[in-house]
Amino acid sequence: MTLHEAMQLVLKVKARALSASEIAENLNQNGLYHKGDGSKIKGGQISARVNDYPQLFTKLNGVISLKSPTGIPAIKTHKTPTNRAIVKADNNTSALMETLMKPKNFKAIQKVENKVPDRPGLYCMRIVNPKSLNPFFLEVLQQRNHNIIYIGLASKSLKKRFLGQELRATGHGTFFRSLGAILGYTPPKGSLMGMKNQNNYKFSPKHQEEIIDWINKNLVINWVEVDDNLNSIEKELLTTYLPLLNLAGNPRKLIEVSQLRDKCKRIARGNN
Template identity: 45%
Template sequence: MNLLDDGSFRPASGINAIVPDEFGVYAIRLRSDAALTEPFQSLLEDRATRVIYVGQAEKQTLLKRLLGNELRARGNGTFIRSIGAVLGYRPPFGSLAGRARAQNYSFAPTDRMAIVDWIDSSLDVSWSVLPQSEVHEVEVALIREHTPLLNLQHNPRALPELSLLRAECRAIARGISTPVL
């Protein structure tokens, strides 16, 4: 089955027991009965796809990447930071002040729970197991071909709106009082 075939996707709420502890790539799409905030919903509709993110599990397995960092907000995944910002959540002010890796912001615990609840009710997930040596190349090719809305790297149609939101979140987390936006 192909990673982006309709039959490959499963509701995010039902994958905890079936995500493999292996390397690979994954795709996240918006369910047909769900919507993003504007302008992201309109931008997604312009792309004629519901796929919003393609990621890789190259240094961590799919199990750790999807159920740790990306969909359950237990780590600092790129997707969770992007979708949280798109949904209107912001990190606690100054939460990264003085830290060496001041770009890896996270949200307050109650906000993380709300984001995970939204993910479970609004998103479907697909994955494909690959040899670790092929993961990065496959991910880059998929991003370049399908231009998922929330991918910034390797995306020829990367959204400046998303870059600005993420910059605003980093500024807030660093304790900069004037948001970037």
């Protein structure tokens, strides 16, 4: 992620104008951007970047804001229905991946959840403040030099799979179960006893609400609609980006995530 892209994310999440020193302080705390020499980002560097990108930022009375409310400059696209959050990408894999993964395309969940389409597609989640994670997982993200937490596909409906199951716990979302596990939540003991499926544990309603609140505060999301080659594109994305919580198909999947999920399964089965 470039400095100006990280600045955009900070301003979008804070939803207000900030001084250069405040933006620098946020970036030094959340780890979205690291200088090559390892030193701290300073306000002067932020101001210089604002001057370099007048199409993105406005500086008035000593504070910086986004020129566009979403932080994304207007781009020319084919005309599409206004309720689509993301323009449907063509089936060129490189163009599709670029559209999906470009940091400036990511948005706060609450702003776009009513725009997630009932269509097949791919989705990605980034964490705005990696320091909200356990230090071990924070270190992994720092080593991988990104803030990508999960990439997935919806073979039938982004609205049902991505929004409903993964972000709002209205089903059996793999991401939601993994996230809850690494945040330290466990399902009610014995809650899977007598169930046909002994893997799809659920958290208590109270804990689900707390996890959803954490998601709202800490994640930004993006998606693209696509009908063909979903599995092959997802595989390429996983190999390229190595997201933190993906297990299947991830060449550098974390055994620690699997262990925490297994612990949840044992508790839900009444074995622990």
